[in-house]
Amino acid sequence: xxxxxxxxxxxxxxxxxxxxxxxxxxxxxxxxxxxxxxxxxxxxxxxxxxxxxxxxxxxxxxxxxxxxxxxxxxxxxxxxxxxxxxxxxxxxxxxxxxxxxxxxxxxxxxxxxxxxxxxxxxxxxxxxxxxxxxxxxxxxxxxxxxxxxxxxxxxxxxxxxxxxxxxxxxxxxxxxxxxxxxxxxxxxxxxxxxxxxxxxxxxxxxxxxxxxxxxxxxxxxxxxxxxxxxxxxxxxxxxxxxxxxxxxxxxxxxxxxxxxxxxxxxxxxxxxxxxxxxxxxxxxxxxxxxxxxxxxxxxxxxxxxxxxxxxxxxxxxxxxxxxxxxxxxxxxxxxxxxxxxxxxxxxxxxxxxxxxxxxxxxxxxxxxxxxxxxxxxxxxxxxxxxxxxxxxxxxxxxxxxxxxxxxxxxxxxxxxxxxxxxxxxxxxxxxxxxxxxxxxxxxxxxxxxxxxxxxxxxxxxxxxxxxxxxxxxxxxxxxxxxxxxxxxxxxxxxxxxxxxxxxxxxxxxxxxxxxxxxxxxxxxxxxxxxxxxxxxxxxxxxxxxxxxxxxxxxxxxxxxxxxxxxxxxxxxxxxxxxxxxxxxxxxxxxxxxxxxxxxxxxxxxxxxxxxxxxxxxxxxxxxxx
Amino acid sequence: xxxxxxxxxxxxxxxxxxxxxxxxxxxxxxxxxxxxxxxxxxxxxxxxxxxxxxxxxxxxxxxxxxxxxxxxxxxxxxxxxxxxxxxxxxxxxxxxxxxxxxxxxxxxxxxxxxxxxxxxxxxxxxxxxxxxxxxxxxxxxxxxxxxxxxxxxxxxxxxxxxxxxxxxxxxxxxxxxxxxxxxxxxxxxxxxxxxxxxxxxxxxxxxxxxxxxxxx
Numbered sequence: 001x002x003x004x005x006x007x008x009x010x011x012x013x014x015x016x017x018x019x020x021x022x023x024x025x026x027x028x029x030x031x032x033x034x035x036x037x038x039x040x041x042x043x044x045x046x047x048x049x050x051x052x053x054x055x056x057x058x059x060x061x062x063x064x065x066x067x068x069x070x071x072x073x074x075x076x077x078x079x080x081x082x083x084x085x086x087x088x089x090x091x092x093x094x095x096x097x098x099x100x101x102x103x104x105x106x107x108x109x110x111x112x113x114x115x116x117x118x119x120x121x122x123x124x125x126x127x128x129x130x131x132x133x134x135x136x137x138x139x140x141x142x143x144x145x146x147x148x149x150x151x152x153x154x155x156x157x158x159x160x161x162x163x164x165x166x167x168x169x170x171x172x173x174x175x176x177x178x179x180x181x182x183x184x185x186x187x188x189x190x191x192x193x194x195x196x197x198x199x200x201x202x203x204x205x206x207x208x209x210x211x212x213x214x215x216x217x218x219x220x221x222x223x224x225x226x227x228x229x230x231x232x233x234x235x236x237x238x239x240x241x242x243x244x245x246x247x248x249x250x251x252x253x254x255x256x257x258x259x260x261x262x263x264x265x266x267x268x269x270x271x272x273x274x275x276x277x278x279x280x281x282x283x284x285x286x287x288x289x290x291x292x293x294x295x296x297x298x299x300x301x302x303x304x305x306x307x308x309x310x311x312x313x314x315x316x317x318x319x320x321x322x323x324x325x326x327x328x329x330x331x332x333x334x335x336x337x338x339x340x341x342x343x344x345x346x347x348x349x350x351x352x353x354x355x356x357x358x359x360x361x362x363x364x365x366x367x368x369x370x371x372x373x374x375x376x377x378x379x380x381x382x383x384x385x386x387x388x389x390x391x392x393x394x395x396x397x398x399x400x401x402x403x404x405x406x407x408x409x410x411x412x413x414x415x416x417x418x419x420x421x422x423x424x425x426x427x428x429x430x431x432x433x434x435x436x437x438x439x440x441x442x443x444x445x446x447x448x449x450x451x452x453x454x455x456x457x458x459x460x461x462x463x464x465x466x467x468x469x470x471x472x473x474x475x476x477x478x479x480x481x482x483x484x485x486x487x488x489x490x491x492x493x494x495x496x497x498x499x500x501x502x503x504x505x506x507x508x509x510x511x512x513x514x515x516x517x518x519x520x521x522x523x524x525x526x527x528x529x530x531x532x533x534x535x536x537x538x539x540x541x542x543x544x545x546x547x548x549x550x551x552x553x554x555x556x557x558x559x560x561x562x563x564x565x566x567x568x569x570x571x572x573x574x575x576x577x578x579x580x581x582x583x584x585x586x587x588x589x590x591x592x593x594x595x596x597x598x599x600x601x602x603x604x605x606x607x608x609x610x611x612x613x614x615x616x617x618x619x620x621x622x623x624x625x
Numbered sequence: 626x627x628x629x630x631x632x633x634x635x636x637x638x639x640x641x642x643x644x645x646x647x648x649x650x651x652x653x654x655x656x657x658x659x660x661x662x663x664x665x666x667x668x669x670x671x672x673x674x675x676x677x678x679x680x681x682x683x684x685x686x687x688x689x690x691x692x693x694x695x696x697x698x699x700x701x702x703x704x705x706x707x708x709x710x711x712x713x714x715x716x717x718x719x720x721x722x723x724x725x726x727x728x729x730x731x732x733x734x735x736x737x738x739x740x741x742x743x744x745x746x747x748x749x750x751x752x753x754x755x756x757x758x759x760x761x762x763x764x765x766x767x768x769x770x771x772x773x774x775x776x777x778x779x780x781x782x783x784x785x786x787x788x789x790x791x792x793x794x795x796x797x798x799x800x801x802x803x804x805x806x807x808x809x810x811x812x813x814x815x816x817x818x819x820x821x822x823x824x825x826x827x828x829x830x831x832x833x834x835x836x837x838x839x840x841x
Contacts, residue, residue, distance in 0.1 A: 137840050138840075139837075139840070174634065177635065177809075177810055225637070225639045225640075226636070226637030226638065226639035226640030226641075226643070226810075227640060227643075229634070229636065229637070229810075230637065231637065231810075232637040232638055232639045232640075232807060232810065233639065234638075234639070234807050234808065235637075235808040235809070294840070294841040295840075437660070439661070439719070439723055441722075441723030441724065441726045441730075442726065442727050442730040475829075475830045476828065476829045476830065477830055477832050477836055478826070478830065478831055479832050479837075481826070481829055482840055483840075484830075484836060484839035484840050484841070485839050485841060486830075486836070486839050491835070491836070491839070492830065492831070492833075492836075493830030493831075493836075496650075496828050496829070496830050499656050499660075505657065519727075519731075520727040520730075521723065522720075522723040522724045522725075522726060522727025522728070523697075523724060523727060525720045525723050525724070526695050526697065526707070526720045526721065526723070526724040527694060527695070527696075527697075528694075529655075529657075529658050529695075529716075529717060529719075529720040530655045530657035530658055530692075531657055532657055532658050532660075532661040532719065532720070533656070533657045533658070533659075533660045533661060534657065536660075536661060560841065580841070582840075583841055
């Protein structure tokens with residue numbers, strides 16, 4: 001659903017050649033050291049205790065397994081969250097300058113953004129809705145909403161041209177480098193009901209809000225970084241740029257869709273009835289922006305191992321830093337943690353449960369969080385008589401006894417809220433993401449074999465002879481290049497499959513090199529160049545921890561939804577709700593500050609918002625009809 | 626009134642880079658090489674131009690199967706002779722560079738020849754890539770039986786050298802051009818861009834009702 005940028009900047013200070021002595025984060029667990037390239041990127045307060053922090057890192061076999069992906073949650077270091085923090089700190093101003101929306105919610109909205117001395121614009125075109133039962137897919141030739149994100153002041157004529165080009169050519173349309181991206185969205189099933197409610201002078205019904213899943217419109221994808229002729233990310237990613245962090249522009253457009261969803265609903269209601277009420281700020285804050293992502297996410301996740309590593313490593317470093325904090329926590333920390341845990345518990349308790357084993361049952365997670373709140377209180381009371389060595393380590397250990405892995409992940413994530421200084425790990429995120437996929441040809445084949453055995457034992461353990469172990473293949477359809485997953489024994493197109501089979505290529509590489517007498521990787525690849533990609537990935541894994549999903553993604557039993565969830569939570573998706581094993585839905589920015597609050601520099605502790613109080617909906621307003 | 630030049634399309638390098646592996650697969654390069662060779666092909670298009678034209682002009686030869694596999698005809702410390710057996714620098718260049726670097730890493734220096742190879746266009750990338758890793762790599766055509774690009778291609782033999790520990794050099798003009806294009810994008814003749822895009826889209830699989838049910 002999000003664009004990918006291509007990190008081709010050769011001026012990147014990192015290099016994979018020659019490989020430093022390795023000390024990976026494989027099955028061995030703690031006891032390894034951080035890769036060399038990471039150390040200069042660490043903030044001083046972590047670098048000074050790098051060994052202690054590294055000793056707390058969790059093994060990749062544990063974190064990147066399918067079962068772990070199944071439980072991943074968003075955190076303070078997710079892109080949407082760090083972006084939100086920056087927006088508030090830097091007082092980003094988002095202004096609706098033009099709004100022409102009819103009673104059927106069609107029309108145009110033009111926004112201008114004043115961002116750290118730069119101006120951007122966002123032009124939204126709202127089209128007639130697709131039929132209510134229409135399932136949105138990438139092959140669609142129409143969409144409810146289209147928007148262009150452009151560098152520079154709002155220019156209606158330009159926005160009209162962008163929209164016309166999309167209408168005419170869809171994803172084969174062309175724009176120029178002033179456009180940073182195109183994005184599409186769709187109304188939620190409660191959108192019309194919310195508009196009707198506002199038009200009749202009432203705030204939406206609480207149950208309607210719960211049923212909405214927490215959003216009015218759903219993002220259908222952001223496409224930039226060169227696609228359709230848009231500007232390359234690298235061209236506006238200089239260090240001081242507000243959009244220099246990977247995925248910030250994607251996350252910003254998600255936020256803008258959220259803002260637009262309120263403005264379209266308000267404007268449509270006003271077009272129906274001039275005395276319509278405005279959607280209350282409490283509801284606005286509660287609503288996020290929906291998102292739905294599918295199989296293409298897996299292909300992207302696998303195509304860019306350095307990015308996955310950077311995203312997961314920075315997060316795991318933050319967890320490790322927090323768990324290595326010694327002594328009794330600062331006053332107020334426990335109260336804040338309990339507050340956040342309580343809100344998380346309530347969110348899980350009321351969240352829709354997708355069922356069918358696609359997530360841990362929501363109520364199980366909620367119950368575990370409740371028990372963890374008890375753990376926190378117990379621990380705090382014990383600290384008076386027995387000062388803790390590493391209090392949060394102890395908490396995690398206790399939390400893992402309650403039968404919910406997702407709850408444990410959530411505690412990790414919420415603990416970061418007590419230590420905002422971990423935001424400095426964004427440098428690892430940014431620089432790690434642009435590490436090149438290269439080959440160290442000087443490496444001996446013996447070392448390569450040892451590396452495979454250490455970092456890819458999970459792949460060597462796959463029983464490829466077993467029925468169903470190579471069941472699926474990914475491919476792109478001629479219909480807009482839509483990502484699809486076929487069954488290898490019966491479907492056409494295997495010869496054109498999209499690469500996702502990491503376990504398979506590493507297994508084949510190992511079979512080739514294990515008895516090869518050649519001295520070096522360079523000698524081997526001259527004879528067997530088809531193994532280049534596998535060698536590059538294996539070597540990258542030695543210095544970019546957590547770069548690979550440790551799962552055979554083409555196996556009959558692999559749930560693509562687990563991998564999709566992994567990516568989306570790293571972006572900031574809250575409460576992932578797979579619609580099936582191939583689709584994951586969820587919400588970004590639920591509870592996030594509104595534009596006026598952002599501009600005023602206000603907004604913190606917004607995750608896991610509570611449903612607006614009942615009095616909000618009861619606040620009737622008289623309507624002249 | 627001056628005649629208009631050929632119509633061009635402004636294309637960002639990430640767009641080319643993203644499409645390139647699929648394009649290379651459609652000219653026969655196996656996917657296990659395509660991702661690595663895509664970097665070479667993209668850099669060359671940006672820094673020097675000509676990758677897309679090369680793919681168009683040499684497509685039939687590139688698609689030839691069985692795939693070319695280089696053969697080491699002779700190897701002593703610091704010396705080698707490689708037969709690329711009709712392969713291109715595009716497809717085999719990274720492997721040949723890796724072999725030369727592996728050799729040079731042991732003896733400090735390696736020299737030799739590469740025979741039966743075409744696509745000189747891509748050598749500058751290999752030189753630039755080697756320089757990033759403190760190697761000085763050079764490949765120069767062996768002059769024989771005529772001059773000019775056609776004669777070089779017909780001959781297909783290159784003298785190659787690779788030196789370990791070369792001093793970091795200033796950014797070459799090609800590398801500087803590549804970095805500039807990363808920011809500005811490329812103006813590619815429209816017919817070339819459409820050809821490139823058509824190759825990319827050839828990897829897509831025809832649809833059917835059953836195929837539609839695979840969406841997700």
